[in-house]
Amino acid sequence: MITNKKVTLIVTGSVAVYKSLHLVRLLKKANNDVRVVMTEAATKFVQPLAFETLSKNRVLDDSFEPENPSEVKHIDIADSSDVVIVAPATADILAKIANGIADNMASTILLATTAPTFIVPAMNSHMYDNPATQRNLQTIREDGDHILEPDTGFLAEGYSGKGRMPEPEKIVDWVSSEIEPNDQLLLGKKIIVSAGGTREPIDPVRYITNHSSGKMGFAVAKAAADAGAEVTIVAANTSLPTPAGVKIVPVSTAVELADEITSRFPNADGLVMAAAVADFRPKNVADHKIKKQADQDTMTIELEKNPDIVKQIAANKRSDQFVVGFAAETNDLVENAQKKIASKKLDLIVANDVSGKGVGFNSDNNQVTFIFADGHQQKTPVESKQTIANELVKIIGEF
Numbered sequence: 001m002i003t004n005k006k007v008t009l010i011v012t013g014s015v016a017v018y019k020s021l022h023l024v025r026l027l028k029k030a031n032n033d034v035r036v037v038m039t040e041a042a043t044k045f046v047q048p049l050a051f052e053t054l055s056k057n058r059v060l061d062d063s064f065e066p067e068n069p070s071e072v073k074h075i076d077i078a079d080s081s082d083v084v085i086v087a088p089a090t091a092d093i094l095a096k097i098a099n100g101i102a103d104n105m106a107s108t109i110l111l112a113t114t115a116p117t118f119i120v121p122a123m124n125s126h127m128y129d130n131p132a133t134q135r136n137l138q139t140i141r142e143d144g145d146h147i148l149e150p151d152t153g154f155l156a157e158g159y160s161g162k163g164r165m166p167e168p169e170k171i172v173d174w175v176s177s178e179i180e181p182n183d184q185l186l187l188g189k190k191i192i193v194s195a196g197g198t199r200e201p202i203d204p205v206r207y208i209t210n211h212s213s214g215k216m217g218f219a220v221a222k223a224a225a226d227a228g229a230e231v232t233i234v235a236a237n238t239s240l241p242t243p244a245g246v247k248i249v250p251v252s253t254a255v256e257l258a259d260e261i262t263s264r265f266p267n268a269d270g271l272v273m274a275a276a277v278a279d280f281r282p283k284n285v286a287d288h289k290i291k292k293q294a295d296q297d298t299m300t301i302e303l304e305k306n307p308d309i310v311k312q313i314a315a316n317k318r319s320d321q322f323v324v325g326f327a328a329e330t331n332d333l334v335e336n337a338q339k340k341i342a343s344k345k346l347d348l349i350v351a352n353d354v355s356g357k358g359v360g361f362n363s364d365n366n367q368v369t370f371i372f373a374d375g376h377q378q379k380t381p382v383e384s385k386q387t388i389a390n391e392l393v394k395i396i397g398e399f
């Protein structure tokens with residue numbers, strides 16, 4: 001979490017301005033000194049008084065009159081900022097940043113600052129996809145600023161598209177991971193991470209699978225790479241972007257996942273088994289699409305057991321290797337997880353209740369209980385999967 005920083009938050013004229021109020025609260029809660037700069041358009045959506053109340057600092061805008069005439073306020077703000085965040089960032093401010101235009105308080109500060117700058121675009125999907133906007137974003141990236149991709153969802157215009165401002169918690173996690181990455185706790189280590197959900201074919205067009213998106217495993221891979229590890233992620237059926245510096249090995253079935261992990265583990269320092277692996281697979285896979293018969297009301301598929309990958313790996317690990325498992329449960333979370341850590345001889349198990357709303361499969365957030373081999377437990381609040389991954393890496397660094 002970003003803490004004890006002088007943060008300048010630049011707010012521009014988007015309906016998403018209301019989310020920036022919560023962003024200020026999160027930053028203040030972490031003991032940051034937050035100064036808010038609003039464009040004229042932003043003040044039409046939310047009054048500056050709301051930001052002043054939350055930030056405990058006067059809001060700066062184009063009508064600002066300095067209390068100290070000897071102080072060049074926009075330069076003072078630019079020079080004294082540890083971090084600059086632009087959220088929401090409209091197409092207009094992106095164009096100004098990309099082209100060095102400084103015609104108001106916000107754009108002048110952005111042109112003058114040398115602090116790490118984090119930009120969160122939020123706009124109509126057609127405006128975001130416009131070639132001019134995409135050129136501006138590319139220029140901004142090349143100039144060294146950080147950009148968080150907008151979310152896809154329901155827009156103010158009444159239809160769904162890419163352009164929504166991400167939730168403030170996600171923004172804080174993103175900024176924190178960029179400016180305060182994990183110490184190099186895993187420098188020189190080789191870590192294998194599994195992610196995603198396996199698919200067990202029934203015939204060429206059907207398969208048995210689960211709801212895993214792979215987000216938790218990819219977050220762990222990013223956190224481990226940020227901590228200096230050489231990371232290989234064995235990913236089952238995911239479409240997520242590969243974290244920088246991480247090698248990806250795509251697989252589909254549990255047997256393929258087992259083969260890849262088993263062959264790589266002897267040369268690794270540890271395994272984080274975050275993938276959701278099917279316990280069973282069809283015993284016989286048809287080589288053609290199975291057709292439904294006219295008088296058929298039921299269908300029976302005989303299943304056979306898949307290999308218990310994490311148990312097999314843990315049983316054969318060296319004393320200098322570690323194995324972390326995940327337990328996705330819908331009931332008796334801790335009890336079931338404790339049975340697994342004992343029977344599989346794991347160093348740590350990460351237990352999460354996937355029946356909860358807003359956490360678990362496909363969600364950006366999670367709530368887990370870290371259960372250690374000696375029996376002690378550590379439960380997290382509901383927080384982003386990246387934050388949980390960062391916490392997990394810190395634990396692994398102490399193994």
